[in-house]
Amino acid sequence: MKKLLLTVSCLMMATTAMFAQKYMTRTGRISFNATAAKSPEKIEAINNEVANIVDAKTGDIVFQVLIKSFKFERELMQEHFNENYMQSDKFPKSEFKGKIDNLSDVNFTKDGTYNAKVSGKLTIHGVTKDVNVPGTIAVKGNTVAVKAKFSVKLNDYNIDIPAMVADKVGKDATITLEGNLTQK
Numbered sequence: 001m002k003k004l005l006l007t008v009s010c011l012m013m014a015t016t017a018m019f020a021q022k023y024m025t026r027t028g029r030i031s032f033n034a035t036a037a038k039s040p041e042k043i044e045a046i047n048n049e050v051a052n053i054v055d056a057k058t059g060d061i062v063f064q065v066l067i068k069s070f071k072f073e074r075e076l077m078q079e080h081f082n083e084n085y086m087q088s089d090k091f092p093k094s095e096f097k098g099k100i101d102n103l104s105d106v107n108f109t110k111d112g113t114y115n116a117k118v119s120g121k122l123t124i125h126g127v128t129k130d131v132n133v134p135g136t137i138a139v140k141g142n143t144v145a146v147k148a149k150f151s152v153k154l155n156d157y158n159i160d161i162p163a164m165v166a167d168k169v170g171k172d173a174t175i176t177l178e179g180n181l182t183q184k
Contacts, residue, residue: 024052024054025181027049028052029047029050029176029178030178032176033174034174036169037170039168039169045077046070046071047071052146052179054181058103060099062096063179066092085161086159091124091125094124099120100116106139111139111141114137117134118134126158131150144181145181148177152172153171154171
């Protein structure tokens, strides 16, 4: 009986350790700014409903976002964004799936802030492209804060900007990702 209890206890601890290497959140944040240099108004939005997973063992990292969850300052901008630019009924989500390239430089068991190099596939508007993104991973106890900032060319993702608003909407969008993940 003692051997059976010991075996079950060891299996439970090993299973817990195996799953404790994943960090998750459903309340991450993605913002973007696609304001043209001479635009009189800001073309920017925030989404606070981002799912994010980081696997400390493998370095796998995923961000998923529903397009309709982006919030703009003005309702009309949000409507145009969803209907005309992103076609969010046809392409309801965007996703990044990648890997921390310098995983050995990030110590998930020691508090600190680490520079991370992440590469993977970014899907926006139904188009998938390879991207390399620099960022940071801050470890504090059993939480991890991830941050990254990078730019994408809108036409690379088949997002067309009509000539009548070309002076307001830039050709590039700066994307900022943030997530405070907890160990699962």
